[in-house]
Amino acid sequence: MRPTQVMMGGGESPIGKHGKFLGGWGGFGGLPQKGIISYTLSANRQNPFAGAAHAAVFNTWRRFSAQVLYVAPPLLFFYYAMSWATDRNHYLNSKQGRAEFGE
Numbered sequence: 001m002r003p004t005q006v007m008m009g010g011g012e013s014p015i016g017k018h019g020k021f022l023g024g025w026g027g028f029g030g031l032p033q034k035g036i037i038s039y040t041l042s043a044n045r046q047n048p049f050a051g052a053a054h055a056a057v058f059n060t061w062r063r064f065s066a067q068v069l070y071v072a073p074p075l076l077f078f079y080y081a082m083s084w085a086t087d088r089n090h091y092l093n094s095k096q097g098r099a100e101f102g103e
Contacts, residue, residue: 091097
């Protein structure tokens with residue numbers, strides 16, 4: 001079995017369509033970019049939980065109201081069906097039910 005070109009390359013040999021190795025993970029081997037400015041805030045100056053309680057309440061309400069019409073009707077239907085079946089079973093196993101439907 002012949003090793004692939006990447007395996008034979010050793011990491012710095014010419015590979016690819018244009019014969020240039022692009023570098024490892026994240027380092028694409030080009031010239032460094034200039035004129036890009038990024039600003040960051042120190043980790044100890046950040047407030048990661050700012051507004052978390054407020055957002056949690058309203059996000060929970062939004063998600064609940066979006067799903068309630070998919071969950072509530074079947075839940076109510078099967079609750080009442082189970083309630084009817086339980087009551088019917090109690091009646092059929094009672095003295096009156098056995099007298100009405102028994103043999």
